[in-house]
Amino acid sequence: MRWSQSFLPTLRESPAEAEIISHQLLLRAGLIRKLAGGLYTFLPLGLRVLRKIEAIVRQEMDRAGALEVLMPCLQPPEIWQQSGRYVTAADVLYHVQDRAKKEWVLGPTHEEVITTLAAGEISSYRQLPRNFYQIQTKVRDEIRPRFGLMRAKEFIMKDAYSFDVSDEAAQVSYQKMYDAYTRIFARCGLQALPVEADTGVIGGNLSHEFMVPAATGENEIVYCESGRYAANIEKAVSQGPLIPTPKTGPGPAPEQFPTPGVQTIDHLAAPPYGVAPHCQIKTLVYIVQSQPVVVLLRGDDQLNEAKFAVALGSNQFRPATAAEVFALLNAHPGSLGAVASTLKTPLNPLYADAALRGAAGMTTGANADGFHLRHIELDRDIRVTHWVDLRTVKAGELCAVTGAPLKIRRGIEVGQVFKLGTKYSETLGARFLDETGKQRPAVMGCYGIGVTRTLQAVIEQCHDENGIIWPPSVAPFVVCITPLSVVHGSPVMTLAEKIYAELSAQGIEAILDDRQERPGVKFKDSELVGFPWRVAIGEKSLAKGEVELKRRGGELMAVKADQAVARVREAVRGGGGGLG
C-alpha cells in the first residue's frame, strides 16, 4: 500500500470526546471515526487490524472444532419471550416495527436463535457434540456507551454455542473454548487473565471472563499473586473480613440507647458512641417483585449486588424508597434494624451475610428514629431466613485457596465463557434422543469475544507516549518504508520502491510512505500509527550504502542497503510477539 493512495487521516491533537488513551489513539491514528455516540466507522487501516484479529479468532475456533455460521441480526420477539429474556434482558433490546406494525428485535446476542436452530435440526445424540460460532455485529441499547469501541451501541462479537449430550461432555466443550481463548488473546499480543465470573442474567453455573489488566477497565479483578485464584469482584470470595466478627456470648439482653441524628455507620463509630463499624449491623431494604426484602451485613461491608442477584435468582430488584422502608420498619434509613422484638411482623425473607454468623455484642438500629440497640446476638435476637455470602471482598483479605493476601486491580473484559446447562435447550425445545431412546435437552455452553473491544484493548496495553505499538500479529502493516525525500527517480526513492516491491512480493505487508512530507512528519505519523518496523531511507545514510531499520519503541540499526529486504524479513519472521 502506498500511503498517498490510502486514507489515513492522522490527528496531531486528540479530539475532546476521547478520554482514555486507547480511544484517543484510535482517532489520532486514523483508524476509526465516530458517526454518533457508540457508533463508529472503521477506516481502512482500522479495518485491516479488525480483519487480522478476526482471522486469528477464526483459525483458533476452527482448530477447536467449532463451525462457522451467520445468524440474522433481526429477530422475532417470540423466541425471546420463550426463553424469558424478553423481560430479563429488556433493557438492552432494541425494538423495531415493519410496515405491518409487526414487532422485531435487534439481536444483542444469539442464544435464542442458535437454540431454535438446534431444536429443529438436532434430534439424535449421534449429531452431538456440535459447536457453532459466528463473527457478527451485535446491537445493544447500552445505557451509557463510552470509551470509543469499549462499550458501544453496536459492536462486533464472536459468539459460539456448544451443544452436548451431558454435563461431562459440556465440560469438555467448555475447556476447549477456554483453551482456544487463551491462545487467541496470546496471539493478539494481549496479556489476558482468566478469572472466575458471575453468570448474570444469561444463566448457567460456571463462567470465566478473560480480563486485560488496565487502569481504565470497567471491572475489578480480585486475584492472588500465586496465580491460583482470580475472580471478578462480583464473584470473588475470601476467608472473610480481616477483623473478625465478635462472637462472645451469651451476653446481656438488648438495650436501646438514644442516638439522635445518627444516620450513618461512620457517625455511630465516632465519639461519643464509638461503636466500631465491624460491630454494627447494616440493614438494607430492597424491593424484589414488589415485595420488600431485608439484607443484613456487617457495618464495614458492602453488599455485592451480583451475589444478591444469585441468591434471589433474579436481577429484577432495586433499593426501597424511604417511604417503602418506613412502611415496613416504621423508621427511616439510619435507624433500621431486624431485631425480632422491634418488628410489627417477622421479616420473611430475611437475608444475612455469612460474616455475621454467630455474631454477638453487635449494635443495630432500633426501628425507632434516633435510637439504636446494643448487645445484639444474631442467633438469639434476629430471625434470619437465608444465610448467604453477600459481602464484597476487600483487598488484603486472605485468599480462600492459598491464604495469601488478595489484591485488586481493574481489567477490560475481552471474552467470557459460560457453561449454560439446559436453560435454553429446555425453554426452546433443543432436545435429542439418547442411545436408550430417551428424550433429553442438550447441555449448552456459550462463548463470547468482543472483537472490537479486543482491538481497543490491544491499544490500551500496547502504546507509548508517541502512539500505538502494534504486536506484529495484528498490525495494519508490519513494516513502514520511509523515504525521507520523495523525488521520482532519485537514488533514495528508487531504493525505497525496490524494497517495497520486494517485501510485497515476499508477502510481507508493507506501506510505502510516499507522501511529500518532511521527515519529522513521517516519523511522527509512523510512530503514531504504530507499525512494528520502519525502514528509513535518506541521502545521508545511503551515501554510506546504508538504510536504517527501526523497531517501533526499540533500537535503531544501520543496515547495508542491499541487505535491507533480507534483514526486514528476518526481523519480521523472528520478531515474535514484538512487545519489546
Add this chain to the structure above:
RNA sequence: CGGAGCGUAGCUCAGCCUGGUAGAGCACUUGGUUUGGGACCAAGACGUCGCAGGUUCAAAUCCUGUCGCUCCGACCA
C-alpha cells in the same frame, strides 16, 4: 434515569461575565524558500456560533425549551 460539564472553521480552543462588523493556532488551497524528528514567508478559501422560540433598535453573548456530546453514578452476557 439522577448529578456535573461542554456545543463557535476539518481539529484544538478564545470571544459570552459587561449585547454592537465572528477570532487564533493547527489542518486545507496557491506561489516561493526549505528538507533527518510535526518548517518558514506571502496570499487565499473555509462559519445557519447545535437547533427552536423569546427579550432587545441590536443576540455567539441574556432568558426558555430542545437536541447532541463527555464525565460520575445507577445499569450492563
